Amino acid sequence: MDRMTVFEERRLAGGAIAGDAAAVEALWHAHRRWVAAILLAHKPREAELDDLLQEVAVALVRHVSTLNDPAAVRPWLRSIAINTARSAGRRQRVVRKVMPIVSAEAQRQAEAGEAASARASDAGSTALDLARKLPEEYREPLLLRAVRGLSYRQIADVMGVPMTTIETRLARARRMIKEEMEKLLEAPGRASAGAEESSS
Amino acid sequence: MNDMNRPEASGQPIREDILIGRVVDGEAFASDWEELERLAMSDPGVWERVGRAQRIHARLEHEVEDAIAVAELVELPQGVAPVERFSRVRQYGGWAAAAVLALAFIGQGWLGQPWAGVNQQAGIVKTPALSLDDALSQYLQAGQAAGRVVSEMQPFLVQSRELGQGEGQEVWYIRPILERAKVTDISVMSVQRNEHGAPMLIPVEPSELMSPQGIRNKNAL
Numbered sequence: 001m002d003r004m005t006v007f008e009e010r011r012l013a014g015g016a017i018a019g020d021a022a023a024v025e026a027l028w029h030a031h032r033r034w035v036a037a038i039l040l041a042h043k044p045r046e047a048e049l050d051d052l053l054q055e056v057a058v059a060l061v062r063h064v065s066t067l068n069d070p071a072a073v074r075p076w077l078r079s080i081a082i083n084t085a086r087s088a089g090r091r092q093r094v095v096r097k098v099m100p101i102v103s104a105e106a107q108r109q110a111e112a113g114e115a116a117s118a119r120a121s122d123a124g125s126t127a128l129d130l131a132r133k134l135p136e137e138y139r140e141p142l143l144l145r146a147v148r149g150l151s152y153r154q155i156a157d158v159m160g161v162p163m164t165t166i167e168t169r170l171a172r173a174r175r176m177i178k179e180e181m182e183k184l185l186e187a188p189g190r191a192s193a194g195a196e197e198s199s200s
Numbered sequence: 201m202n203d204m205n206r207p208e209a210s211g212q213p214i215r216e217d218i219l220i221g222r223v224v225d226g227e228a229f230a231s232d233w234e235e236l237e238r239l240a241m242s243d244p245g246v247w248e249r250v251g252r253a254q255r256i257h258a259r260l261e262h263e264v265e266d267a268i269a270v271a272e273l274v275e276l277p278q279g280v281a282p283v284e285r286f287s288r289v290r291q292y293g294g295w296a297a298a299a300v301l302a303l304a305f306i307g308q309g310w311l312g313q314p315w316a317g318v319n320q321q322a323g324i325v326k327t328p329a330l331s332l333d334d335a336l337s338q339y340l341q342a343g344q345a346a347g348r349v350v351s352e353m354q355p356f357l358v359q360s361r362e363l364g365q366g367e368g369q370e371v372w373y374i375r376p377i378l379e380r381a382k383v384t385d386i387s388v389m390s391v392q393r394n395e396h397g398a399p400m401l402i403p404v405e406p407s408e409l410m411s412p413q414g415i416r417n418k419n420a421l
Contacts (some may be wrong), residue, residue, distance in 0.1 A: 019282065028276050036268035049267070053274040054347055061280045127260035128267060145225060146257070146264035152227055170225070171217035174253060181256070 004030055013070035024064055027073065028057060034158065035081050037147045041132070041140040042085035055084045074158045130177045138173035141166050215239075220250050224257045279341025343379065350378040 004012075009030065015023030032053065039052045059080045067076060131142050144155045152170075156163040219236045222228035228236075240246040330338070343349025358372040 025276055032271040032274060033268055036271035037264060040264070040267055050270045050274055051347060053271055054277070054345075057274060057276050058280055058345055061276055062283050065282045126263055127256055128263035131260060131264075142260070143264055146261045147268065148261065148265065152225065167218060167221060171221045174221060174224075174256070175217055177256060177260075178252070 009073075010070045013067075013073040016064045016073075017067050017070060019065055024061060027064070028060060031074070031077055032057075034144055034147050034150055035077055037143045038078055038081040038140065038158075039085050041143045042082050042089075042136070044085075044089045047085070047088040047091075052081075052084050052088055056080050059084070074154075075160045078158050078160075127177065130180050131173070133180075134173055134176060138169050138176065141169045142173040142177075145170055216246065216249070220246075220253045223250055224253050277341075277345030279338065280345045340377070343377075348379050348381065350380055352377050 012023050012027050012030065016027045035056055036049060036053055039049055039056070043049065043052055056077070060077065063080075064073075067073065131139060131146075133139075134142065141155050141159065144150050144158065145152075152163050152166050156166045159166065215235075216239055219228070219232050219239070222232050223236065236246060236250070340349055340352055353376040355373045355375040358374060360369050360371045363370055
């Protein structure tokens with residue numbers, strides 16, 4: 001996406017809408033990385049990213065021809081990605097509801113695993129873990145910005161908000177992450193997290 | 201981390217946050233650098249905060265790139281047919297259908313036999329004929345696209361017999377298709393052997409599968 005001009009992207013989108021299979025493929029190659037970042041921002045922890053990407057790819061092939069405006073491809077792909085991630089979330093909730101019926105022991109183990117994972121996540125305090133705990137409106141632009149090559153303008157296009165909003169949300173997201181990291185540094189027994197941060 | 205769920209927790213970003221963000225993201229203009237330098241004259245800690253923000257961003261970028269690397273491996277599915285583009289038909293179709301119905305009513309006489317015209321138009325929608333091989337091929341392709349079909353495996357022969365009169369052979373064979381599914385059902389299947397030693401499928405509770413002892417007990421039956 002970084003090397004593609006707006007004109008090229010619109011041309012590709014126009015071709016894809018007209019039914020050109022090669023254009024659809026090129027469009028997917030150009031957008032799949034940031035689509036993955038959107039999924040990462042919205043998907044439940046347990047859902048596999050590649051499965052969700054496959055679902056978005058199927059939706060792209062099936063429905064791109066129904067678009068009217070080549071300029072709408074990015075927001076359209078974003079909404080597909082968000083819907084896909086939310087559907088996965090709903091499926092996970094159904095599984096969680098069914099699990100106690102299936103096996104109380106399996107549920108207990110799953111909960112213990114989740115708790116351990118949450119503790120490890122806090123202690124390890126990876127930047128991505130912290131970013132994924134941000135409120136949605138901050139999490140998404142931050143993860144999109146972390147996809148190499150995506151400018152403020154492109155993120156604004158994808159999310160359909162003004163560039164200044166993106167800039168403000170990024171600044172607030174970074175401040176929140178910085179504050180959380182400082183809290184982890186100050187917390188007793190969390191020195192390893194700070195050491196990792198300062199060494200990176 | 202609870203504070204992070206409250207957008208107001210950190211308040212409005214101050215000008216310094218915006219400037220540091222621009223520097224980190226490579227979107228700073230000369231005027232932004234000048235403004236940052238002016239801020240640093242009164243507070244040299246600004247440069248330390250720029251450095252820290254850059255480290256955090258580099259780390260996040262690295263982690264996100266690792267997490268989304270899988271995207272490069274996800275290609276478009278083969279054999280998935282695009283939805284026909286009927287946007288204009290959809291847009292005007294309702295009005296057109298209403299107009300046709302109205303004409304039908306007028307033609308047949310509104311107070312006479314109101315539905316006769318409609319019934320006479322009713323018919324069976326024919327789907328294009330599809331050969332068995334094409335249908336199977338479509339199933340395999342769609343199944344692969346949906347992640348359900350893994351592959352079609354080598355068929356194996358069950359029996360064959362001569363048809364005579366030069367008509368060749370009648371061959372009975374099994375064509376296995378390897379599929380995968382995420383199972384969240386209440387029971388799953390376990391392979392056991394019956395009294396003749398032949399394998400048979402028995403439903404078992406997943407809780408039994410959780411315990412190796414449970415599996416051993418079940419298989420010892």
